[in-house]
Amino acid sequence: MAWVTWRQHGSQALAAFGLLLALVVAAILTHLPIASAFDHDSLSACVPPAARAGCDIIVPHFENQFARIVTGMRVMVVLPVLAGLFVGAPLVARELEFGTYRFAWTQGVSRGRWLLSKTALLAAGTVLAAGAASLVVMWWRSPFDTLEGRIGPSGFDLEGVVVPAYALFALALGVLAGLVFRRTVAAMTATLVAFGATRFLVSDFVRPHFLAPLHKVISAMASSGVPGDWVLSNTLVDGGGRQITAAREELAVLHAQQAGIDPHTYILTLGWRRVISYQPAGRFWTFQLLEAGLFAALAVALVLASLWLVRRRPA
Amino acid sequence: MIEFHLDPQSGVATYLQIVRQVKDALRLGTLDVGDQLPTVREVVADLAVNPNTVAKAYRELEHEGLVVARQGRGTFIAGTLAHASVEHHAELREAFERWLTAALRAGLDEESIRALVSTTLRESLARRVA
């Protein structure tokens, strides 16, 4: 089946390689100004926990300077789903659509073995490609990661072991969708929707709770916390611990203005504090492994479902 | 080597057609003792007929003692059919062609000639038997 898989998916492998190559070239080209600005402004001295005077000005300046390109780099988040759309979905759907399954599934290889061999080989290729892409992105983002941390949502899903895990999940999703919907376009649509929904649900509702968040209480007027941590919530509370609504906060500011005193100082005298709930930067790899594990487990479950389905109800 | 042909419209079973063609060849002298018949595969690849049919024809011929199957070598003619010696065929053919010329000159068409030939043959043979 190795020859068969290579013969049928070789062009996909080449396309993936081409894409990676383009990514590497783009990364190198766009990294040059970033690296030179980083050195020029000696930003290494501003990497937490070090903090010298003036960091609070030059760091935001640096980030603003490259904000657009960093946001542009976020487009890499679609890379994993491509494995599902262009490799996974057509795998079975194409055979069913064109009728070639009547040839492929009546040779000496059983349907189950055919599916498992192909999926396993393609999964290996997917992991390699996604892993390589992840490494490139991690290298590219390292100046920003050192300054802002990577556990936050802007960098977490572009780096590390989650990227291959997402790609595996997308691939498995595509294969099952192809088997269920039997048409390539329908399978691709279903894969896209299911992938997007799952990623959204996990990143917004599950990931924050992988480990119980830490809390700290700081002065109401201090900035939100240590850069590099992932701030989950940031609320003002009064002396009794009750959360202060926006209306109440506005009222306090109004009082202060009427009384002619500085609103900030007034709020401090009220005894109000800031409660931050956050995930510390040091948990990055733990979270990576947990999320990667979750998506990998989902991928395995989907593959098992596909095997069951193809054996029971071939066509 | 004899080449078979099949007439699917004739209503005669395929295997019988093959048997008849072998017998005709024996009568005409185009096949002689020791000659090899085409293998089943050769016949089948040429005529596109069921191999069982060819095998059945060859078995029938073997049963009548006309052919013998040699394991691994093929099927060979082993017997003859009583027939007038072949040299007479040439003179008889010539005489027949002269008669045909006369019949055509007399204005008979093909159908009439066939009718005349078959009825005369039938009656003549019947007279000789009686």
Added chain:
Amino acid sequence: MSPPPLVAHGLGKRFRRDWALRDLTLTIPKGAIVGLAGPNAAGKSTLLSLAAGLLAPSEGSISVLGDDPLRTPEVLAEIGYVAQGAPLYRSFRVADTIEYARRTNSRWDREIAVELLTRIDSRTKVGALSAGERARLALALALGKRPRLILLDEPFASLDPLACRELLQQLMDGVAELGATVVVASHVVADIQRVCDHIVLLSGGCVRLEGDVEELLESHRLLTGPRRPLGSIRGVREVVRERYSGRQLTLLAVTDGPIVDPSWTVEPVSLEELLLAYMAPERLPVVRKMERVQLRWHG
């Protein structure tokens, strides 16, 4: 005693709400060349797909060489199956397709396969082949496995007469070499009549007629005579079809003895005529258990 190449028992297949096959019971004898005849949508393709393990039965069972093709995929190595239209990967070259078959079948005989592919350049893409060449390629792949059962679904559709003849020649040659059992589905009787020694007539999802071709032709006769009310006729076991035209009456009948009544002209029946008569809608079968009649027809 090896198991028969194909046995169906009460086999049924439903798609959504329509039954493509219903209560089908059939045994194919070993070594036979079976013509699976019947009009379009009779269930021929469905039956072959079930035999090749591409569909799951809705009810009943089917076994090929003693095994369930769905649950025992190993038996697929013994089945050479060519689906309708000879589906193959169009972007593959001929050589690639042969390599594909070689690598996915444990038993592969290159000689048999290549014999069929004379005059086809192995570098040609499958999509560029003519219908006849593609049919030959598909047959070559099926025969190269050295199967014990060959299933062909409408192999002659969309082939010109010359290509038909070539395909049939090569099929028969392969069968002579392998000694395989063959089931050929075709809605054109003339294509298969030349080679079949056994016929199964499907119509509306069930078997209307089944048996050895020679026996069937021997036991049916066409009787022509003046139009009259019919009583029982000596020598006729059952009338399959009656036709009237003017003052003449024609019967297609199952005979069990000589017809001595001189008012009838008795003629043999062609296979095509016989199949058409049994396909007629008036002969819609009642689903009941038939006792084993010598001819094995279902009526």
